[in-house]
Amino acid sequence: RLPAxxxxxxxxxxxxxxxxxxxxxxxxxxxxxxVKEPLVVFEPMHHLVSAAPPTTAPSLCIAACEVVGxxxxxxxxxxxxxxxxHAATYTHENLPLTDRPKIDHVFGPHIELQxxxxxxxxxxxxxxxxxxxxxxxxxxILRVIIEISRAMGSEGVIDGQYCKILGTQSVGSDSxxxxxxxxxxxxxxxxxxxxxxxxxxxxxxxxEEEIEILRRxxxxxxxxxxxxxxxKRKEKGSxxxxxxxxxxxxxxxxxxxxRKIEAISCFINV
Amino acid sequence: RLPAxxxxxxxxxxxxxxxxxxxxxxxxxxxxxxVKEPLVVFEPMHHLVSAAPPTTAPSLCIAACEVVGxxxxxxxxxxxxxxxxHAATYTHENLPLTDRPKIDHVFGPHIELQxxxxxxxxxxxxxxxxxxxxxxxxxxILRVIIEISRAMGSEGVIDGQYCKILGTQSVGSDSxxxxxxxxxxxxxxxxxxxxxxxxxxxxxxxxEEEIEILRRxxxxxxxxxxxxxxxKRKEKGSxxxxxxxxxxxxxxxxxxxxRKIEAISCFINV
Numbered sequence: 001r002l003p004a005x006x007x008x009x010x011x012x013x014x015x016x017x018x019x020x021x022x023x024x025x026x027x028x029x030x031x032x033x034x035v036k037e038p039l040v041v042f043e044p045m046h047h048l049v050s051a052a053p054p055t056t057a058p059s060l061c062i063a064a065c066e067v068v069g070x071x072x073x074x075x076x077x078x079x080x081x082x083x084x085x086h087a088a089t090y091t092h093e094n095l096p097l098t099d100r101p102k103i104d105h106v107f108g109p110h111i112e113l114q115x116x117x118x119x120x121x122x123x124x125x126x127x128x129x130x131x132x133x134x135x136x137x138x139x140x141i142l143r144v145i146i147e148i149s150r151a152m153g154s155e156g157v158i159d160g161q162y163c164k165i166l167g168t169q170s171v172g173s174d175s176x177x178x179x180x181x182x183x184x185x186x187x188x189x190x191x192x193x194x195x196x197x198x199x200x201x202x203x204x205x206x207x208e209e210e211i212e213i214l215r216r217x218x219x220x221x222x223x224x225x226x227x228x229x230x231x232k233r234k235e236k237g238s239x240x241x242x243x244x245x246x247x248x249x250x251x252x253x254x255x256x257x258x259r260k261i262e263a264i265s266c267f268i269n270v
Numbered sequence: 271r272l273p274a275x276x277x278x279x280x281x282x283x284x285x286x287x288x289x290x291x292x293x294x295x296x297x298x299x300x301x302x303x304x305v306k307e308p309l310v311v312f313e314p315m316h317h318l319v320s321a322a323p324p325t326t327a328p329s330l331c332i333a334a335c336e337v338v339g340x341x342x343x344x345x346x347x348x349x350x351x352x353x354x355x356h357a358a359t360y361t362h363e364n365l366p367l368t369d370r371p372k373i374d375h376v377f378g379p380h381i382e383l384q385x386x387x388x389x390x391x392x393x394x395x396x397x398x399x400x401x402x403x404x405x406x407x408x409x410x411i412l413r414v415i416i417e418i419s420r421a422m423g424s425e426g427v428i429d430g431q432y433c434k435i436l437g438t439q440s441v442g443s444d445s446x447x448x449x450x451x452x453x454x455x456x457x458x459x460x461x462x463x464x465x466x467x468x469x470x471x472x473x474x475x476x477x478e479e480e481i482e483i484l485r486r487x488x489x490x491x492x493x494x495x496x497x498x499x500x501x502k503r504k505e506k507g508s509x510x511x512x513x514x515x516x517x518x519x520x521x522x523x524x525x526x527x528x529r530k531i532e533a534i535s536c537f538i539n540v
Contacts, residue, residue, distance in 0.1 A: 041428060097366075113383075117386070117422070121418075131412060142401060145397075146399055153387075154312055158388040
């Protein structure tokens with residue numbers, strides 16, 4: 001009798017996993033957003049979802065689900081909801097209410113405002129509808145709703161946006177302004193990626209320990225991306241700090257078998 | 271052996287039920303909204319909830335729960351969420367983005383914008399957290415989340431606000447403008463009260479038939495209030511139509527024992 005073949009290990013280049021999963025999430029969301037009359041109500045949602053800058057929080061959610069042994073479809077609604085929340089935040093942040101640099105607006109500000117509200121509500125609707133028959137996953141989904149609402153709310157994004165405002169208004173030293181910006185990154189990118197990874201793990205059936213490990217991993221991923229963004233805008237994001245965050249992130253993944261972390265570990269290099 | 275005493279029937283004046291339930295919902299919500307640092311993030315939520323004009327959708331939710339035999343606390347989270355959604359809608363509608371008549375703003379527009387988003391998210395968090403141990407109510411709560419997100423989203427409030435804009439911009443005849451306004455009332459007040467009543471019935475353990483009856487009753491209640499509001503603003507809300515809506519509403523309640531509808535029937539006269 002021949003020995004069983006060793007399981008094939010699929011190697012993929014770092015960005016391709018992220019890109020392909022992301023495309024899948026976007027396609028799933030496009031299908032979920034109804035296109036019907038009145039078009040003026042439904043069309044802006046499609047437009048504003050694709051107008052937002054890319055984010056890896058939704059695909060990290062899928063990767064975390066897979067790393068704990070879950071199936072991609074189990075985390076798809078949560079990933080779509082995260083994408084909607086991200087797009088709603090971006091839309092509202094860029095309404096012509098503040099003195100931020102202006103972006104192009106296809107729709108009037110009141111339509112963008114209301115569509116943003118609609119996207120938040122629709123994200124929660126998608127989540128609540130993702131009960132799978134016979135899977136008894138209601139309690140997991142309710143837990144994910146709590147996670148996402150907290151990350152979006154005054155403990156996360158809202159608090160972070162306030163830090164950003166303080167940073168922008170800050171008349172003190174440069175280092176003081178950078179401190180506010182880092183706090184904003186912790187509360188926005190950090191918190192959102194932590195939430196995405198934790199939710200993916202919950203939905204994939206991960207243990208409490210795995211959920212918390214992946215939450216910390218997600219936090220580091222979000223921090224890395226925020227810091228790189230600061231650096232791009234020449235705002236003194238230090239590359240040493242980023243390297244340190246990468247090491248901390250990889251350390252969290254040590255509990256998983258090395259062939260399993262192929263996909264999820266690529267997020268520290270996106 | 272003495273015959274059992276007949277159950278005491280409590281009579282209360284129409285408004286007192288609404289007022290006392292409303293006070294209870296507001297107290298419950300005040301307790302649920304955290305007050306902690308940074309105050310600038312949490313304080314606006316308290317303020318903006320009480321700044322919104324009164325609405326009966328939350329207390330109708332409680333009344334519907336009670337009329338099907340449920341306990342008040344079973345619908346309290348949903349009622350609080352409805353109050354948050356109403357306040358968020360009002361806050362966003364009155365941001366200085368449009369040429370609507372200006373209202374007083376205690377906070378800057380970006381704080382009000384973000385707090386509104388926070389209130390929507392917090393409403394869903396409250397709902398998701400309202401699982402009661404041993405009551406196996408997760409599926410009911412997920413259903414309520416779907417109901418509320420739809421009523422808030424592009425099938426309800428968002429669509430209605432669009433009708434309002436069309437009505438305001440309408441350069442045609444008066445009757446054309448009133449038609450848009452009525453459509454807006456259907457989608458905002460009508461839909462929100464229908465949703466509130468249906469959710470209350472779901473949470474109180476009502477049958478599918480009772481849920482649909484109360485949904486229709488709620489719709490009429492919302493329509494009545496919207497029409498009276500139009501009339502107050504001299505916008506030709508016709509009193510005959512209101513009377514007709516009252517009759518339709520009361521007809522829906524005929525299936526319930528008359529002593530049970532004491533409280534809920536008062537909503538057509540608020």
